[in-house]
Amino acid sequence: MAFIYRCPVRSSWLDYNGHMNVVPYFEVFCTATSLVERDLGLAASYLDEGYTLFSGDVHITYVREIRGGATITVGTRILDVDAKRFVIHHEMIDDGDGALAATAEVVELNVGVKSRKVEPFRPDILERLRRAQRKSVGDAPRNVGRAATLKAVAPVR
Template structure:
């Protein structure tokens, strides 16, 4: 249990709460993908089938987003100013199971952004052998919490997002991005 868990045991706490954010360095190379979060599969994430429950995949992807926010320059001080990023849509693709104690390594790519929105893609891999376990595509919106509505990201954050997008747009877009959900049927039979 981390210190944040001790302070607020009755709410969801990411592993990065209370850690502030990284100082942005315009000279630092931006990796593709960003590898900002690692964690073992925790006992409380394992369900009656003996592997990580589907809701916990989203929890881990959320922790990865929080690590990205801190990479970008968004921490507690930013949120104390009444602004934050909210997830408005998520698409999960579960590929393989993960058992208790197995290491997870997360990758994150910025797919696009505009003044108010950020489009992310996450990959969850087994930390020992690199097997792809799950992916998540997410749309985030920048909000003014006091007004309860979207608002533009500050220019400095848009500039940083532009630098990340320039690096990440060189990689091909994953084939699951933007794919609708549905039962595929052979229409010729």
């Protein structure tokens, strides 16, 4: 994984079942996405340069519950890059036993601040993203391209 984010499970994230509710998964994946963008120089300074990133699609696959008291680690890599977009893949791991808890795929769009439209990346930014993608090595990412359907098979663990 090219990027790592680790955090404890907060008690405010737990529902009446004693495990993380749906919204905190989204929050953790959003935080991991923001940290990746910061590390790539695509946060506040990028905004000052007249560009920003919008999430165009987010898909979360829940694999198993995360209970209170746990610590989780999100490993992130860049799966794909084109002239105006890139795809981030997150894997959330329960640090207690190393098991996969959830995955997320996020499509990020390059947006001009003034135009509020999707625009091509500058060449230096595109190369930075491609370099980060090449560094995203490791095991094959799990649960890529899953869609919400009643005919889906069980997620990969």
